Amino acid sequence: MNAPVPGALTSSLLYLDGVSVSFDGFKAIRGLSLTIEPGEMRAIIGPNGAGKTTMMDIITGKTRPDEGTVMFAGSVDLTRLDEAAIANLGIGRKFQKPTVFDFHSIEDNILLALKSKRSVLKTLFWQTQAAQQKRIDEILGIIKLADKRDRLAGSLSHGQKQWLEIGMLLAQDPRLLLVDEPAAGMTDGETAQTAALLKAIARDHSVIVVEHDMGFIRELGVKVTVLHEGAVLAEGPLDQVSANERVVEVYLGR
């Protein structure tokens, strides 16, 4: 599935080149270039306002870039598609603030995310097949919420909601996962478990993680991209990046 498509312009799963976007004159992203290889997990860090969330908005179709190229799987131009089309291509997103469907049971949250035909008629006459139910049960097991499946998602703790949302991403079975601050507001124990969960997911998915928590990034042990003022400041292993003087300056404000 991750093999390059014939006629592909690039072998990368995600390819951003020279992307810029501004809001009311403020340049949120200026000339951002980034590639993610199939199967890669990448951590993105950067101070507030570095353009991390805007970058995710561009990839998922929420924001249109003013200029630049955004290609998925070598040949799909993401700047021409809307959110639903991009989601159906296989790009899943977890938001910074956990957004689950509070008035649905945990199981229904997973069911709604489960990879399937999204048309009006297909959902109207939907019947969950045995294989699909098995997959739902499997995911509930992975995110450790199987015993709470009938509870409303709104009754979950913050950390559990984060996991439920990661479970929903798993159910979507995307080729690329965008995960925005998965460890925000979690206890140390929960953070470690979340890192383990993401590492397990990264075994057969490409993942982009945006995070502030350096301990968490260290735990993931992957290549890091540092964003600053809407462009890439540094890229490489965490140790190398954190030794970079410019990075230190940006983070510590020297």
Add this chain to the structure above:
Amino acid sequence: MIGRFLFSTMDKRGHVFLALVAAIGLAVPLANLLVPAGSPFHVSTATMSLWGKYLCYALLAISLDLVWGYCGILSLGHGAFFALGGYAMGMYLMRQIGSRGVYGNPILPDFMVFLNWQELPWYWWGFSSFPFAMLMVLLVPGLLAFVFGWFAFRSRVTGVYLSIITQALTYALLLAFFRNDMGFGGNNGLTDFKDIIGFNVQAQGTRAALFATTCTMLAAGFLIARGIVGSKLGKVVIAIRDAESRTRFLGYRVDRFKLFVFTVSACMAGVAGALYVPQVGIINPSEFAPANSIETVIWVAVGGRGTLVGAALGAVVVNWAKTMFTSGLMAPYWLFALGALFVLVTLFMPKGILGTVQGWWEKRRKPEAVPAAEPAPAE
């Protein structure tokens, strides 16, 4: 497949509701036709038609609850779809008058003769046929909702803005239907009906049949709405209500789902209007008045939003209270009472009558019960 769709997710509340509607639909016409007038069990034709009107409102309330309670679309113009269904039925009834009108014209309704019109406008063609008229009862409101929704939902108009344009929609139609040259009878509307499928509209038997039909349609509307909200589509629609952009990022085309429920709901409102007209005996532009649509929202809020049964209950309770209030010394104060009712329900019974009663019931049965699902506050 259809049976499974309609009944598989039916809950106990739904069964009680259906049984109640069936019982009323049978008992009231029988009590009207078979019980002698002197008996305390006799239901007069006037009372039956009055309750028939309430049940039409109940169907309208269910249709509104489908879009507001489940999909979060606060339509302040649902009265427009109700009135359009009513006009379609009214046009059929007008054509049935034939040469029995005041002017005795076999083709043209009285108001057209009065306006010196020579021939029937094209949009009146076909309305002498009952099946055609019934098709229009569904099609006209459905098509309007589809076109309106197509533009509104694709442009991602939501919340208060959407409410305001639905209100503008019904107001625009009100003004249009008031005009004589629209060809719908101007401010007098359509009235003086004689026959419906060959039966005298005023006759007791016809009234009883109309009442029973209203109950049947109310049950059918409830079953369809219940089938929709119980399906996976219903779950998507609730997801849209609670977290629209999240639903979009899951790959659902939010505008299409909204368009589907909005259109189904408009058709349902049209049916309610069509049943209302022969029982009330008139349809005029005041049915498009924005205040009517707002009252419908109040019925749903009072009964319990997002419950379907509650919406129907609210419509009957509020309209029954309205009849009590407006036919006596209290008449001038009805609007104050209605306003007060809305404020009190919002403050003290945010889940409406049904939600509150259910809350008490669950507390009595299992004190530590998890709170029941309730819709998020309106945007």
